[in-house]
Amino acid sequence: MTMSNTGGRRRAPTIHDVAREAGVSRGTVSRVLNGGHYVSPAAQEAVNAAIRKTGYVVNRHARSLITGRSDSVGFLLTEPQERFFEDPNFNVLLRGCTQALAAHDIPLLLMLAGTRDERRRITRYITAGHVDGVLLVSSHSGDPVAEELRAAGVPLVACGKPIGLGSKVSYVAADDRDGARDMVRHLLSLGRRRIGVVTGPLDTPGGVERLAGYREVLAEAGLPADERLVVSGDYSRASGEAGAERLLERAPDMDAVFVASDLMAQGVLAALHRAGKRVPQDIAVGGFDDSPAATAATPALTTIRQPWDRISSEMVRVLLAQLGGEEPAAVILPTELVRRESA
Amino acid sequence: MTMSNTGGRRRAPTIHDVAREAGVSRGTVSRVLNGGHYVSPAAQEAVNAAIRKTGYVVNRHARSLITGRSDSVGFLLTEPQERFFEDPNFNVLLRGCTQALAAHDIPLLLMLAGTRDERRRITRYITAGHVDGVLLVSSHSGDPVAEELRAAGVPLVACGKPIGLGSKVSYVAADDRDGARDMVRHLLSLGRRRIGVVTGPLDTPGGVERLAGYREVLAEAGLPADERLVVSGDYSRASGEAGAERLLERAPDMDAVFVASDLMAQGVLAALHRAGKRVPQDIAVGGFDDSPAATAATPALTTIRQPWDRISSEMVRVLLAQLGGEEPAAVILPTELVRRESA
DNA sequence: TTCTCTACTGTGAACGCTCACAGAAGCATG
DNA sequence: CATGCTTCTGTGAGCGTTCACAGTAGAGAA
Numbered sequence: 173m174t175m176s177n178t179g180g181r182r183r184a185p186t187i188h189d190v191a192r193e194a195g196v197s198r199g200t201v202s203r204v205l206n207g208g209h210y211v212s213p214a215a216q217e218a219v220n221a222a223i224r225k226t227g228y229v230v231n232r233h234a235r236s237l238i239t240g241r242s243d244s245v246g247f248l249l250t251e252p253q254e255r256f257f258e259d260p261n262f263n264v265l266l267r268g269c270t271q272a273l274a275a276h277d278i279p280l281l282l283m284l285a286g287t288r289d290e291r292r293r294i295t296r297y298i299t300a301g302h303v304d305g306v307l308l309v310s311s312h313s314g315d316p317v318a319e320e321l322r323a324a325g326v327p328l329v330a331c332g333k334p335i336g337l338g339s340k341v342s343y344v345a346a347d348d349r350d351g352a353r354d355m356v357r358h359l360l361s362l363g364r365r366r367i368g369v370v371t372g373p374l375d376t377p378g379g380v381e382r383l384a385g386y387r388e389v390l391a392e393a394g395l396p397a398d399e400r401l402v403v404s405g406d407y408s409r410a411s412g413e414a415g416a417e418r419l420l421e422r423a424p425d426m427d428a429v430f431v432a433s434d435l436m437a438q439g440v441l442a443a444l445h446r447a448g449k450r451v452p453q454d455i456a457v458g459g460f461d462d463s464p465a466a467t468a469a470t471p472a473l474t475t476i477r478q479p480w481d482r483i484s485s486e487m488v489r490v491l492l493a494q495l496g497g498e499e500p501a502a503v504i505l506p507t508e509l510v511r512r513e514s515a
Numbered sequence: 516m517t518m519s520n521t522g523g524r525r526r527a528p529t530i531h532d533v534a535r536e537a538g539v540s541r542g543t544v545s546r547v548l549n550g551g552h553y554v555s556p557a558a559q560e561a562v563n564a565a566i567r568k569t570g571y572v573v574n575r576h577a578r579s580l581i582t583g584r585s586d587s588v589g590f591l592l593t594e595p596q597e598r599f600f601e602d603p604n605f606n607v608l609l610r611g612c613t614q615a616l617a618a619h620d621i622p623l624l625l626m627l628a629g630t631r632d633e634r635r636r637i638t639r640y641i642t643a644g645h646v647d648g649v650l651l652v653s654s655h656s657g658d659p660v661a662e663e664l665r666a667a668g669v670p671l672v673a674c675g676k677p678i679g680l681g682s683k684v685s686y687v688a689a690d691d692r693d694g695a696r697d698m699v700r701h702l703l704s705l706g707r708r709r710i711g712v713v714t715g716p717l718d719t720p721g722g723v724e725r726l727a728g729y730r731e732v733l734a735e736a737g738l739p740a741d742e743r744l745v746v747s748g749d750y751s752r753a754s755g756e757a758g759a760e761r762l763l764e765r766a767p768d769m770d771a772v773f774v775a776s777d778l779m780a781q782g783v784l785a786a787l788h789r790a791g792k793r794v795p796q797d798i799a800v801g802g803f804d805d806s807p808a809a810t811a812a813t814p815a816l817t818t819i820r821q822p823w824d825r826i827s828s829e830m831v832r833v834l835l836a837q838l839g840g841e842e843p844a845a846v847i848l849p850t851e852l853v854r855r856e857s858a
Numbered sequence: 859t860t861c862t863c864t865a866c867t868g869t870g871a872a873c874g875c876t877c878a879c880a881g882a883a884g885c886a887t888g
Numbered sequence: 889c890a891t892g893c894t895t896c897t898g899t900g901a902g903c904g905t906t907c908a909c910a911g912t913a914g915a916g917a918a
Contacts, residue, residue, distance in 0.1 A: 197868045203866095229639060229643050231903090233644060234576075237905070239907095266627070277636065279636050297575075300572050301575065302575060529875085555895080558896080581874090581877075860918085866912085870910105873905085876901105877902090881896105881898085884893105886892090887891080
């Protein structure tokens with residue numbers, strides 16, 4: 173309107189320009205910007221008009237400098253991205269966090285720190301106050317970033333229980349152990365007695381807890397603990413396939429198998445099919461995650477649903493509470509058994 | 516060392532504290548922080564020691580307030596994330612950009628703006644100066660964000676030619692048209708004369724250009740343009756499958772098909788297999804992208820490799836050049852024919 | 859009237875940094 | 889000896905906000 177915007181950035185309008193335009197003081201403009209309390213309707217109106225006319229946008233650096241806040245939150249991945257991007261649960265989680273923060277008008281910045289070098293850079297960036305808090309997603313234990321951020325006093329909420337960190341860091345997790353118990357109880361209720369398990373990686377809380385739930389229920393049912401029925405995978409489809417082959421070899425009389433992820437369960441189904449076993453008639457299969465893989469599988473997988481939508485909203489809630497001065501908290505959310513055809 | 520860090524964040528050390536500790540002035544500390552020119556070795560040493568001792572990290576808000584720079588770059592997705600996260604090329608692109616920026620010690624912030632509301636928030640965030648420039652990834656045309664950012668004078672580099680924006684915005688793209696020409700010429704060189712095509716969405720530059728390349732080569736070869744041989748897909752596997760079915764119906768004598776993406780080509784292979792056609796004996800199939808789908812397919816796909824690693828490094832180079840004051844530029848990179856079994 | 863209370867407004871002082879400038883010291887040159 | 893150049897250092901100003909505080913005006917109560 174006043175000037176053409178050809179290429180080079182002209183000086184952006186400041187709160188001063190708006191104040192002059194509206195015929196009020198900086199203070200009044202600032203008050204309008206921050207909720208409009210103690211501002212007369214006339215002033216409110218004049219300021220809004222001036223903002224529209226000048227095209228003013230607040231300089232967040234200046235604001236942050238004095239408030240000490242940045243009004244943004246980081247979503248930090250401390251592992252190779254591929255691992256997550258291909259995981260449908262991760263997408264749900266990310267979207268859920270974005271939406272929950274959007275309700276507070278807080279933008280979410282996704283940061284990748286797969287390599288040591290990137291971790292250094294990102295840690296510096298975060299500790300320099302560029303985000304108010306961090307939602308941390310990292311499945312493996314002993315994450316140095318988490319410890320570093322905690323030490324720097326950055327509000328932090330992890331997804332899944334971080335191994336090796338004290339109780340000083342918040343986390344939100346599904347009740348893996350209880351989910352595993354539900355599934356194994358379900359398999360027992362179908363009359364199965366020789367129940368195998370393909371676990372996740374045993375350096376992750378999920379891997380450990382799901383195995384523990386399996387063992388507990390078998391013990392409660394008075395069934396013997398048979399280590400031939402226990403093999404480990406890494407959550408990949410291929411590892412599920414390999415795991416099932418080993419199980420069939422070691423325990424040909426197996427009549428059910430609890431698999432710690434749907435993706436692995438797909439591999440298990442493939443191996444069973446090749447071995448000529450019918451699912452669920454000969455062997456019942458239970459998965460974990462209720463991912464798209466569960467419905468895509470043939471037969472469709474009976475599985476344990478993790479409440480990803482609630483996990484994300486709880487992560488945001490806990491983080492915002494921490495920003496508001498509350499203490500770190502741990503939230504464990506219940507899982508749900510989803511019955512389909514495989515068991 | 517000096518104080519325990521219990522919960523609440525204590526006041527962070529400032530450049531002042533470092534200066535006092537080192538026995539020099541703020542100016543000298545600032546010079547050390549910014550490259551160490553015109554600083555005596557003794558002062559340099561003292562300042563570094565003081566930084567280590569105090570645990571000082573620069574307050575980027577204060578720095579940005581005065582420099583007008585934020586020393587960070589945004590990677591903006593203006594479409595539903597799922598679309599990208601499942602695309603392996605996207606992973607390569609993201610990783611490449613991260614690495615190229617890392618060489619300049621610039622952190623990359625991934626921003627998702629799938630919904631209208633998020634776009635508004637993110638645009639405000641960007642125009643408020645939170646990032647110095649934006650790497651934009653959006654395959655569809657008429658992207659309002661791009662236009663808005665351009666109008667706000669934010670340095671911008673798009674991946675792929677943005678439709679509908681003037682020449683004022685930089686972009687880096689593979690030579691889609693030339694890639695398509697190479698593939699169709701290759702099919703001709705195998706003696707094929709009834710060559711079908713499954714295009715990408717025709718509101719994307721890739722979709723349009725690859726089809727144009729196909730048509731050009733057929734025209735050059737003196738072959739008739741037969742619209743029964745042209746169907747459109749949306750880059751998904753399913754659309755490839757549907758496209759192949761339509762082609763077979765409309766042109767049963769087809770002896771080759773050029774598919775505008777490997778994922779669609781997988782679908783095409785499935786449909787051909789179902790129809791009892793042998794590949795490449797009965798029908799040769801050419802893909803595009805050289806994605807993992809290409810090698811995973813049976814038979815392995817002959818395809819066109821896009822230089823994703825170069826695309827990412829060029830995007831970063833062009834953006835940094837623009838930050839340095841250079842004019843927007845368009846970069847077109849050559850593709851490469853990768854011969855495998857399907858053609 | 860006078861006082862108090864509430865609603866509103868303006869002002870100076872930060873916030874922590876960089877930048878421009880002024881100056882000091884050392885050394886070579888006129 | 890003065891002059892200029894280079895290297896190094898300190899200082900004041902200012903970036904664009906918010907915040908605390910000091911006001912002003914008007915309404916209602918004493």
